[in-house]
Amino acid sequence: MGWDPISQCLEACSLMTRRILIIDDEDDIRQVAAMSLETVAGWDVMLANSGKQGIERASAEQPDAILLDVMMPEMDGPTTLLKLKASGVTSHIPVLLLTAKVQGPDQRRFAEMGVAATLFKPFDPLTLARQISAALGWKEGD
């Protein structure tokens, strides 16, 4: 059997550590989510406490995905999402919204805005990484 560049690439990609940006104004949520993703999945986690800071970090650090809170002061989640999607530097990064609201109209609106998935608070720290992986089609162990 010869060298198969596609298989080699797939193998290398599967060994890469995922890099996740969490944007949430609540310190306790940021800390629990970061601890969960680092401990359970071994991912690298970056934090931002506002939409503005989140856009700056996403542009500079190009995470593999963004976990974005919906209700934030000044710039809320949907506004942050629109700005991320409008920028050529960040439009390709999948965004998952994190919300404590469960109403149907909101979910439809978020889907229309290009969100990859909506996750709900409160989340289970033991399964958060699995939920993100499932939503983004990442393989177990990625």
Add this chain to the structure above:
Amino acid sequence: MPPEKTVHTAASLPAEEQSQEQKMHSMISALWERSRHTVAERARLLESAGELWNDNRLDAATKLRAVDSAHKLAGVLGTFGLPRGTDLAREAEGLFGQSTPPGKAEIERLQVLLAELTRLIDRGPNPTV
């Protein structure tokens, strides 16, 4: 009353995951200790707003802060292993968020649920820690 648990039970998981779960629980307990002051402050804000509501003295800004605090509590308490706290906070968010003036029954319900919420937060997710 037994302590409230998060979704998984250690007994249902393989040894490696049990150890990971135990590690997570102890880390979450440590984070709870750091966060409980903020959480308790939010609950106190709700109680104050409830008293003002009862006296028909709740202004729009305090009402908005109460909705926000209840929303934040609803989002975080279940993650810390207090799912009942999330339910109560969500109910409080709905009551404070309604546009019509509350009736007597709603104010009474709010007082009961806020008292339970405060007790839950005081006790924390694991009273043995």
